[in-house]
Amino acid sequence: MATTNAGTPRTGMTLAVVGCGIMGTAILSCVMDSCAKAREAGEEPRITKFIACVNSKGSAERLKSRFKNNLNRLTVLQQDNVRGMKEADIVLLGCKPYMAKMVLTAVGVREALKGKLVISVLAGTPVPKMQSLIWGQSEDNKAESQCFVVRGMCNIAAEFGQSMTVIETIDMPEDLMELTNWIFLQLGKTAPIAPDLFDIGGVLAGPSGVFLSVAIDGILDGAVSQGLKRAQARTMMTQSLVGLARLLEQGNTPDQLREKFSSPRGTTIAGLLSLEEDRVRYAFSKAVIASAHRSETM
Numbered sequence: 698m699a700t701t702n703a704g705t706p707r708t709g710m711t712l713a714v715v716g717c718g719i720m721g722t723a724i725l726s727c728v729m730d731s732c733a734k735a736r737e738a739g740e741e742p743r744i745t746k747f748i749a750c751v752n753s754k755g756s757a758e759r760l761k762s763r764f765k766n767n768l769n770r771l772t773v774l775q776q777d778n779v780r781g782m783k784e785a786d787i788v789l790l791g792c793k794p795y796m797a798k799m800v801l802t803a804v805g806v807r808e809a810l811k812g813k814l815v816i817s818v819l820a821g822t823p824v825p826k827m828q829s830l831i832w833g834q835s836e837d838n839k840a841e842s843q844c845f846v847v848r849g850m851c852n853i854a855a856e857f858g859q860s861m862t863v864i865e866t867i868d869m870p871e872d873l874m875e876l877t878n879w880i881f882l883q884l885g886k887t888a889p890i891a892p893d894l895f896d897i898g899g900v901l902a903g904p905s906g907v908f909l910s911v912a913i914d915g916i917l918d919g920a921v922s923q924g925l926k927r928a929q930a931r932t933m934m935t936q937s938l939v940g941l942a943r944l945l946e947q948g949n950t951p952d953q954l955r956e957k958f959s960s961p962r963g964t965t966i967a968g969l970l971s972l973e974e975d976r977v978r979y980a981f982s983k984a985v986i987a988s989a990h991r992s993e994t995m
Contacts, residue, residue, distance in 0.1 A: 713748035713785035721791025723856035782809035821995025850899035860885035
């Protein structure tokens with residue numbers, strides 16, 4: 698993949714997404730929409746052609762149906778990952794982590810990826826592992842002939858442009874790192890993170906919101922037990938979460954929020970003391986630590 702100076706972004710590129718499940722499809726959708734808006738504004742899109750690589754006929758039909766108005770820009774390939782990699786300037790790995798070995802050791806992958814930018818959103822799959830799968834112990838394993846592999850971890854809010862993506866900071870050309878950041882900015886916000894902190898950063902960017910869904914369910918159950926309909930309680934809870942996120946964005950810390958909302962002999966402090974009695978804070982800390990450890994050992 699030819700590179701340019703960081704100040705002159707390359708346009709007219711081809712992006713191949715290998716593995717189009719929930720996350721791969723969300724990334725494909727957001728980047729495609731962004732490039733369409735650039736074209737409508739009279740600008741040259743950074744990416745003009747998209748390739749979606751899938752295994753099953755069902756997945757291929759699903760993508761063709763979802764993106765039926767974009768098939769002039771999107772090619773859907775079934776069981777032909779190597780072709781997609783060959784034709785692309787950028788390859789995004791969106792398959793399941795356990796499929797990494799099958800995808801990256803296939804005949805022709807090494808040649809197809811040589812010199813290109815490879816972006817991975819595979820949990821628990823560090824860059825050295827992916828590089829070893831692609832290049833093995835080959836004598837061709839030289840810096841100038843390798844592909845450039847970088848990891849990012851986003852979450853399911855990517856489909857709505859509200860994801861937080863952590864991007865591993867590695868030694869690679871500045872323009873390729875900028876391009877990686879640009880792709881993930883189409884999904885929401887991004888944050889750089891050092892390789893030794895990527896697993897815990899990935900937990901905060903990815904499953905942490907799902908952990909909170911457990912707390913939300915408990916709150917809704919309590920509301921229903923006190924007479925509210927679940928749909929009504931969920932509407933109230935949703936807006937409360939939107940407000941909470943805004944307060945945190947403005948720089949309020951969790952302890953400051955608890956202090957602001959807790960009145961002497963009030964309802965908030967009564968609920969907080971109940972949570973402390975049940976060690977809820979420790980339970981969530983433990984869940985984050987367990988998830989990070991799992992990511993490190995996959």
